Amino acid sequence: MRFAPLLLALGLTGSACAASSEAGKSETQASETHIPDAALTVAAQLREQALADGTGWRVVESLTTEIGPRLAGSEADARAVAWAQAKFKALGFDKVWLEPVTFPKWERRSESAAIVGKHPQPLTVTALGGSPAGTVEAEIVRFPDLAALEAAPEGSLGGKIAFVDYQMKAARDGSDYRNGGAIRSRGPSAAIRKGAIAFLMRSAGTDNHRVAHTGITRFDDGLTPVPAASLTIPDADQLARLLARGPVRVRLALDCGWDGEYTSQNVIGEITGREKPDEVVLIGAHLDSWDLGTGAIDDGAGIGITMAAGHLIGKLKHAPRRSIRVVAFANEEQGLHGGKAYAEKHIGAIGKHQIAAESDFGAGRIYAFNTGAPAHARKATEQIAQALAPLGIEYAPGQGGAGPDISPFAAKGLAWAWLAQDGSDYFHLHHNADDTLDKIDPQALAQNVAAYTVFAYLAAEADGDFGSALKADPAASE
Amino acid sequence: MRFAPLLLALGLTGSACAASSEAGKSETQASETHIPDAALTVAAQLREQALADGTGWRVVESLTTEIGPRLAGSEADARAVAWAQAKFKALGFDKVWLEPVTFPKWERRSESAAIVGKHPQPLTVTALGGSPAGTVEAEIVRFPDLAALEAAPEGSLGGKIAFVDYQMKAARDGSDYRNGGAIRSRGPSAAIRKGAIAFLMRSAGTDNHRVAHTGITRFDDGLTPVPAASLTIPDADQLARLLARGPVRVRLALDCGWDGEYTSQNVIGEITGREKPDEVVLIGAHLDSWDLGTGAIDDGAGIGITMAAGHLIGKLKHAPRRSIRVVAFANEEQGLHGGKAYAEKHIGAIGKHQIAAESDFGAGRIYAFNTGAPAHARKATEQIAQALAPLGIEYAPGQGGAGPDISPFAAKGLAWAWLAQDGSDYFHLHHNADDTLDKIDPQALAQNVAAYTVFAYLAAEADGDFGSALKADPAASE
Secondary structure, three states, X not given: OOOHHHHHHHOOOOOHHHHHOXXXXXXXXXXXXXXXXXXXXXXXXXXXXXXXXXXXXXXXXXXXXXXXXXXXXXXXXXXXXXXXXXXXXXXXOOEEEEEEEEEEEEEEEEEEEEEEOOOOEEEOEEEOXXXXXXXXXXXXXXXXXXXXXXXXXXXXXXXXXXXXXXXXXXXXXXXOHHHHHHHHHHHHHHHHHOOOOEEEEXXXXXXXXXXXXXXXXXXXXXXXXXXEEEEOHHHHHHHHHHHOOOOOEEEEEEEEEEEEEEEEEEEXXXXXXXXXXXXXXXXXXXXXXXXXXXXXXXXXXXXXHHHHHHHHHHOOOOOOOEEEEEEEEOOOOOOOXXXXXXXXXXXXXXXXXXXXXXXXXXXXXXXXXXXXXOHHHHHHHHHHHHHHHHHOOEXXXXXXXXXXXXXXXXXXXXXXXXXXXXXXXXXXXXXXXXXXXXXXXXXXXXXXXXXXXXXXXXXXXXXXXXXXXXXXXXXXXX | OOOHHHHHHHOOOOOHHHHHOOOOOOOOXXXXXXXXHHHHHHHXXXXXXXXXXXXXXXXXXXXXXXXXXXXXXXXXXXHHHHHHHHHHHHOOOOEEEEEEEEXXXXXXXXXXEEEEXXXXXXXXXXXXXXXXXXXXXXXXXXXXXXXXXXXXXXXXXXXXXXXXXXXXXXXXXXXXXXXXXXXXXXXXXXXXXXXXXXXXXXXXXXXXXXXXXXXXXXXXXXXXXXXXXXXXXXHHHHHHHHHOOOOOEEEEEEEEEEEEEEEEEEEEEEEOOOOXXXXXXXXXXEOOOOOOOOOHHHHHHHHHHHHHXXXXXXXXXXXXXXXXXXXXXXXXXXXXXXXXXXXXXXXXXXXXXXXXXXXXXXXXXXXXXXXOOOHHHHHHHHHHHHHHHHHOOEEOOOOOOOOXXXXXXXXXXXXXXXXXXXXXXXXXXXXXXXXXXXXXXXXXXXXXXXXXXXXXXXXXXXXXXXXXXOOOOHHHHO
């Protein structure tokens, strides 16, 4: 995942800041949006039913076991698309369809690193997504953080390898990814500007295991990319200890790189609404994962949570007023490709989108809820918050933002909801080989399913809207 | 490490069971061994001094950082020997010398595995030490434990890969290594007898990370070795889930094997005793490690603990009555080669060895103490136990055994002491890539140093012996 409030910090999208402000602000709505009592009664039943239901777990078990790692553009990408189609159908969704998403394809073939010289020993590394291939052997220059690298004199790293040695801190809201993610995104370009021939970083993670964290990086226009990789946290510790004793040379060998284009699919399942079938509440997650783990917490969990929520609503005797649309987005990891394609295709129907939420921050319990809806939908937001409260979820007015694949559309005026997951251990597992099914607590997952079910159902039942409307000039807020 | 009570279960030595019975039993000693009051006073001072001293930590930091992984017979083996010599000298040991240890050399070059067919995906594996090279692709047959594999009909695994899927349980005393270690030692031979062309096991470990646990295996005489490897615990989970869905084929490719002989060294440092310099209290640990981690808990910690204990005793104004001998054993991991060589060389001086203890179960706090000394030395054992009690260490009469490198000598009649470490998390890290310095708690390490310092000093000061004497017929107990 990458979450919207951080996208700007990561330099990955120019339009993300709009997503964290109140969306819409369509003051033209005269009446206040609210949720009928009958719907609140049904939601309370759905909530208890979801807590006792194992669908979310079974979905993520199936995806991570049968498909396993599913790097965008790999052979597993196509298998994952077929899996998602079949799973939507098996779960009783009324309509299931595909929407193509085309993107450049990046491949990882091999990677290794070692300290050479007086204290020779292997280092465990992984290439950052987007890194070119290359083999270099050079002296290491360590920087405690990105600012220190950026402050280095021009040309001072000529022929050397830059090493940014910043240790991310764990937090419930994952807030220090602001720093760790920025190093991954902007570090390689900064290093090149100073003359470096390769880039190494301490993994953007909070664990202490020998599993390196990957993730997309990018190179600024006009720069010649250099090999870029991350060290596991114990390996970064080791390198730092050796650097404290004197100069250290490292050999880094990466075989990876971009190789043409690939067309994957956003896979979409819909439960048809009974009164306004062309209006949709959108919930979703991303289907792709990095290749090192099996993408359980990033983002098999989100797929399980949102497919299960749609399924439980679909089993109701009476469908909700609006349709429930579940989107399994293609290639979030390498640049929100699925989310951007969805926004582009559906921009004309932005007003038909009641509200949207993405689950992409692991499988921890949800602890807070909010929407970006304008004043006329505050009451409905509060009603949903009340229905979520028995799940241990707090109403957090003024907080939150759109999930990553929602953010391109939210920047255009789509209303968003935020269901904040506890990410205290998210960066133990994020983008590394340890992201496997055993890390998911089935009961925490069921709490997520219950929350998404309640939210989606109530939003679909609301009298009135949450303010989705095309902004007159979205660029003005950028 | 491998600990003595389990050696028999592992089938790795035929003489280990003697080590867990009371050693010596030399009823010829008339007087009761005891420790003078003055020595107990000095020991109390040493204990407090050791708790506040950082030598043990600095030693393990130096070894794991500067040498890193040190597989027996690798180029790092020679660097580790030179390191240990230099460290003993720097720590003020009076005498430092080497004793050669020759053994077959095993190398790991590359290893990979993948599920092929309907659910293709990579598996994370590591070759077991002693495995031959080989590439096979075949169907998996799963067994829940070693007994189930051994009970399979002869020839029933023809052309297939045996997979023993036993999950070790964590315990303070590591007792379930009895099962995990036996699978690693005896599983491959059992699989070959049933016709298998390769052997896979769930790692003998208690973690949930993507780091496979290696360790030595052996093949029974007359069998043609087959590739043998362990899966990480999440990978074993994954394979088991897929097997529950139907037949699974795996491709396993190992490049590794035996390659000639190598001569390493037991590295020995001694603090000369003031009254009986030719009598020694032996403490030690093994200098080699597996190649996947940096051998911090197995057994850099033991090297740090015992070198620091010798150093602290060596700094006393008055040397102890007997000498303190610290042995950094060569190649414990592949068959107790250093321990066997020491016993063979020094068998004639067994009676000059007051008592011996090895630290080889990690860096957790010591919680229990005992010796294998006969009745005439029980009082001295109790006195040492009393001096250890302020460290939170219980006296555990009737329990314990010799450490692995001590066990060949103990089987001949050497008196042993047992300082039991808390190994609750030992098998999270044992023989895998996660065995790195960050896993050691410096304060727990200092508690170990304090215990070894107190024990070694008091044993060296005792009036009387602990019963070391060549057994009339050691074979009788085997």
